[in-house]
Amino acid sequence: MIRHIVFWKLKAEAEGASAKENGQKMVDAFHNLEGKIPGLVSIESGLNFGKGVLGNGDLDYDIALDTTFRTKAALDFYQAHPEHQAIVSFVKKVVTERRAVDFEF
Numbered sequence: 001m002i003r004h005i006v007f008w009k010l011k012a013e014a015e016g017a018s019a020k021e022n023g024q025k026m027v028d029a030f031h032n033l034e035g036k037i038p039g040l041v042s043i044e045s046g047l048n049f050g051k052g053v054l055g056n057g058d059l060d061y062d063i064a065l066d067t068t069f070r071t072k073a074a075l076d077f078y079q080a081h082p083e084h085q086a087i088v089s090f091v092k093k094v095v096t097e098r099r100a101v102d103f104e105f
Contacts, residue, residue, distance in 0.1 A: 001069070002068070002072055003069075003101075003102070004075055005065065006098065006099070007100075008026075008061060008062060008064075008098050009062055009097040010063065010094055010095055011096055015090075015093055015094055019062060020047065023047045023063045024047065025090065026087070031043065037077070037084070038077065039071065039077055039078065040068075040074065042067065043066075045064065048061060048063065075102065
């Protein structure tokens, strides 16, 4: 199994919306991928309710994504999938930083 975890810092305002609004759009978009991409076992995403742009911590990130895949090939398929790429297009417009880790377990 493969775990893919991503954290983002959001711009205070982008695309005519606040960080909180854009963060919620991201969360909703990621959750809408559930059941649509073969090999994607689980997907969870959420807003950091106490830190970052949404709260008060400079070192904290605003949103997290935690996904599990059956294989590395399934992760690669997800990364290239058109529905994921549509989210990536939006994300690039509303974030300032991204950190990710992929590991096998």
